[in-house]
Amino acid sequence: MTAGDFSKGRIFFIAEGCCANGIVTLTTGAFLSGYASSLGAEDSLNGIIGSIPILLCSLQMFSSIILESLRRRKGLIVGFSFVHRLLLSLMFFLPLFVTQPVIRLTAVVILYGIAHFFGASIGTGTGNWILQLVPQNIRGDYLGKKDSFAFAFSTVLSLIMGRVMDWFRNNAMEQTGFLVVGATVLLIACTDFWCLLSIKEPESTPHKQKLKDVLLAPIADIKYRKVMITYVFWNLALQIAGPFFSVYMVTGLKMDYTYITFLGLISSTVRILAAWLWGKLADATSWLLAGRLSMGLLGFIHISWLFMTPDTCYTLQPVLQALSGAAWGGIAISVFNLQYHYAPEDKRVLYVSANSSYAGLCGFLSTLLGASLLTILPSFKIGNLPVSGMQILFLLSGSLILGCVLYMGKLKKY
Numbered sequence: 001m002t003a004g005d006f007s008k009g010r011i012f013f014i015a016e017g018c019c020a021n022g023i024v025t026l027t028t029g030a031f032l033s034g035y036a037s038s039l040g041a042e043d044s045l046n047g048i049i050g051s052i053p054i055l056l057c058s059l060q061m062f063s064s065i066i067l068e069s070l071r072r073r074k075g076l077i078v079g080f081s082f083v084h085r086l087l088l089s090l091m092f093f094l095p096l097f098v099t100q101p102v103i104r105l106t107a108v109v110i111l112y113g114i115a116h117f118f119g120a121s122i123g124t125g126t127g128n129w130i131l132q133l134v135p136q137n138i139r140g141d142y143l144g145k146k147d148s149f150a151f152a153f154s155t156v157l158s159l160i161m162g163r164v165m166d167w168f169r170n171n172a173m174e175q176t177g178f179l180v181v182g183a184t185v186l187l188i189a190c191t192d193f194w195c196l197l198s199i200k201e202p203e204s205t206p207h208k209q210k211l212k213d214v215l216l217a218p219i220a221d222i223k224y225r226k227v228m229i230t231y232v233f234w235n236l237a238l239q240i241a242g243p244f245f246s247v248y249m250v251t252g253l254k255m256d257y258t259y260i261t262f263l264g265l266i267s268s269t270v271r272i273l274a275a276w277l278w279g280k281l282a283d284a285t286s287w288l289l290a291g292r293l294s295m296g297l298l299g300f301i302h303i304s305w306l307f308m309t310p311d312t313c314y315t316l317q318p319v320l321q322a323l324s325g326a327a328w329g330g331i332a333i334s335v336f337n338l339q340y341h342y343a344p345e346d347k348r349v350l351y352v353s354a355n356s357s358y359a360g361l362c363g364f365l366s367t368l369l370g371a372s373l374l375t376i377l378p379s380f381k382i383g384n385l386p387v388s389g390m391q392i393l394f395l396l397s398g399s400l401i402l403g404c405v406l407y408m409g410k411l412k413k414y
Contacts, residue, residue: 144279
């Protein structure tokens with residue numbers, strides 16, 4: 001590969017990131033919560049559906065055996081990636097063929113799970129492909145820019161689709177609106193497929209791996225074990241409430257899609273600038289410092305959701321969304337890079353796959369715990385402040401995130 005191939009690959013990965021982020025925007029969060037609710041899903045089930053991608057991250061330790069044995073991984077990554085996005089688009093068309101409510105909702109959940117099976121299988125392979133094209137000395141700046149472009153695109157997309165969905169919902173045609181969402185996802189998926197095909201892949205050195213090594217070698221590595229504990233802790237803290245934020249906005253606070261996407265605009269605008277600044281900070285200091293600072297900020301934001309009620313949301317939401325954008329600008333690139341940063345270069349895919357698998361499984365179990373807590377947590381008042389089970393989950397999540405930040409002090413700074 002020439003220097004031009006590396007440069008072209010980095011540019012196409014920015015475009016691919018825009019497509020991928022756009023698809024994530026339309027198949028998670030408020031759009032997924034609204035779609036599942038329209039099909040009859042209750043709040044607890046809605047949150048569990050949103051956490052399915054986290055559960056399927058546990059497949060990455062097994063897929064790493066295949067990826068590590070290949071000299072060229074592009075074909076598998078591109079193929080699985082397209083199937084992943086194609087199935088996500090088809091999910092919105094199922095009501096055209098299945099009319100029985102229970103079967104229809106079940107079919108949507110199954111298709112959503114199969115889609116993310118393909119996506120999770122090549123997650124670490126795609127991440128490693130990106131890092132092969134980006135030298136260490138510009139990695140923070142590049143990842144920051146990549147994240148900024150991706151969220152600029154997804155912000156514009158969510159604003160447009162939010163207006164579209166509100167128009168259809170106000171005209172009692174919500175299911176038709178979701179068909180438009182599905183068609184948009186399909187169009188973006190085809191563009192994403194073209195971007196990946198246009199990127200050349202550096203040749204990798206195959207490493208034959210045994211399942212025992214994949215399961216145990218990263219844990220046996222004393223240095224990397226602390227990284228894995230950090231990611232398990234982080235997923236426990238985040239996912240116990242993470243899938244319920246959008247559910248709370250749609251069903252608890254009764255916000256419309258236009259306002260939710262407006263809040264997303266605030267968050268993404270701040271995140272675009274913040275990602276670049278966090279990347280610069282990481283290059284100048286360390287990924288660990290950038291990660292701890294941004295995660296700590298998110299912990300305080302989650303705790304602040306305790307005070308989020310229908311009466312306070314229009315005052316608090318813009319402020320917390322802006323701060324959340326600032327936090328996630330650092331978290332997204334730090335969480336992505338740290339797990340690769342601490343892994344031995346010749347075992348990067350193996351270590352990161354195991355890390356994602358254990359952390360993902362923990363994250364899903366954490367969501368199940370959160371869903372179970374929702375069924376037993378009481379609603380009450382503190383003075384004039386009404387407190388629901390979801391608000392208690394947000395408080396618990398924020399407190400655990402701060403605990404994770406403290407634990408990260410054990411990681412070596414390099």
